[in-house]
Amino acid sequence: MVNDIFLVSTAKAAKQAKQAGEFMLARCDSGNLLLTGQFVLSLSEEQFWSVRCKLEVMELGKWYLQTKEGLFKSERDPDLNGWEKRYNEWLNSVEPSNKLTNTLIELRTCNIYTNGFKYVAIKQERIEMLQNSEDLWLSKNMVVIDGVHVIAPMTDNVWKNNTWLLRLPGMDTEQESWEEK
Structure with missing residues (x-):
């Protein structure tokens, strides 16, 4: 499901992803996702493109580390299926x-x-x-x-x-x- 309804400030989202230190951009059945250890945002196509450009992500579905020296690919296993499962569990566990x-x-x-x-x-x-x-x-x-x-x-x-x-x-x-x- 691609989020075409809810607005996301792409500049602020990219800044927060960098401050989180490690992030991943991924496309999956649940939508276009910006993942960090502290948040998961669902982005529209335009928002996804804008965040990708701001973060200078070359490859989707890979974790990146933001350090003082720059952006580096992380050795962390992407485990996109696991993250997507957790994301959907959170969405479906609302009472x-x-x-x-x-x-x-x-x-x-x-x-x-x-x-x-x-x-x-x-x-x-x-x-x-x-x-x-x-x-x-x-x-x-x-x-x-x-x-x-x-x-x-x-x-x-x-x-x-x-x-x-x-x-x-x-x-x-x-x-x-x-x-x-």
């Missing part, structure tokens, strides 16, 4: 109760979202790659955006040492959400 709402709280360059039971922090730069995206869903340990993009939330260390949010001692959020069901 209606896991719709995320923007809390309008910003913490350490992250936007904070909630589904009413859990808070999720997503880097502002990652959200800014996707223009006008407000359709976010929690899916396993990832966030699905617009039903076609997948982004990893920030790790738990974003919550530590901040002056805005405090987890009280003895607070068991997993148990609380289970009891509310």
Whole structure:
């Protein structure tokens, strides 16, 4: 399925892919994908071409490393079938109760979202790659955006040492959400 509906800022997507350090562009049954360890974007034909040019990728279906010295092919096995399977699992694991709402709280360059039971922090730069995206869903340990993009939330260390949010001692959020069901 090629994404022809949802806009992606190709310049910001290419910049984020380079910052991730390792990335791959691939065409598969699931669409034109930009893959990193932190996100998978579904691109239209035009977006795919633009990102490919910006990243200067010569060969599709190969991992590339962005270093200070330049762009190099990675020795990493592409395992495109495995990545496509994970991508589809994330898209298909969205449950209606896991719709995320923007809390309008910003913490350490992250936007904070909630589904009413859990808070999720997503880097502002990652959200800014996707223009006008407000359709976010929690899916396993990832966030699905617009039903076609997948982004990893920030790790738990974003919550530590901040002056805005405090987890009280003895607070068991997993148990609380289970009891509310």
